[in-house]
Amino acid sequence: MAIASGDGSIILTTEVDTSGITKGTKNINNAISLSSKAMRALGNELNVALSKGDTKQAQLIMSYQKAAKSVEEQMQKVRELNSQLQGLESGEIKVKDKGISKLQSDLEKANATVEKTQNEIGQLYAQLDGLQINAFKEPTTQEPLFTPKQQVEFDKISSKLDTLEPKLENAKASATQLRTEL
Numbered sequence: 001m002a003i004a005s006g007d008g009s010i011i012l013t014t015e016v017d018t019s020g021i022t023k024g025t026k027n028i029n030n031a032i033s034l035s036s037k038a039m040r041a042l043g044n045e046l047n048v049a050l051s052k053g054d055t056k057q058a059q060l061i062m063s064y065q066k067a068a069k070s071v072e073e074q075m076q077k078v079r080e081l082n083s084q085l086q087g088l089e090s091g092e093i094k095v096k097d098k099g100i101s102k103l104q105s106d107l108e109k110a111n112a113t114v115e116k117t118q119n120e121i122g123q124l125y126a127q128l129d130g131l132q133i134n135a136f137k138e139p140t141t142q143e144p145l146f147t148p149k150q151q152v153e154f155d156k157i158s159s160k161l162d163t164l165e166p167k168l169e170n171a172k173a174s175a176t177q178l179r180t181e182l
Contacts, residue, residue: 025085028078035071042067103181110175117168124157124164131157 087093131154135144146154 025078025081028074028081032071032074032078035067035074039067039071103178107175107178110171110178113171114168114175117164117171121161121164121168124161127157128154128161
């Protein structure tokens, strides 16, 4: 779930659906339980064969040892899976998604660009206001009349604004696009 905050950042909350894992570990536990029962039965047969001096004694011993090792390996895997499942459920193991992290990082950069550009534009408008306030006013229309030096400064500030305003719009559009992707 994505939660937007007032500063333009987005907080992502994630949850891991462990129901399939839980069902899978139950199935594995059941299979191991059945294997254990089969191993006990094989062990009993082996004991009977050993007590009778059966000629297939060596084969049975090897089969039993191989099966016992396989069951132990499966039980170890189940223990590891259970441990990981508990870690996910408790929150000790965090699920990381680098794609979302990159989008979040890009969004933060876009928001920073928007804020920086807005500040620059605000400063330039303040400079324009200062120029207009300090300029001589035409008596009938009250339009500011700039000296050549003031006019150069006014034109320079206006030119900067002409480049910053599209930059601001592009940064806003980029931030909006990134928010929709998150």
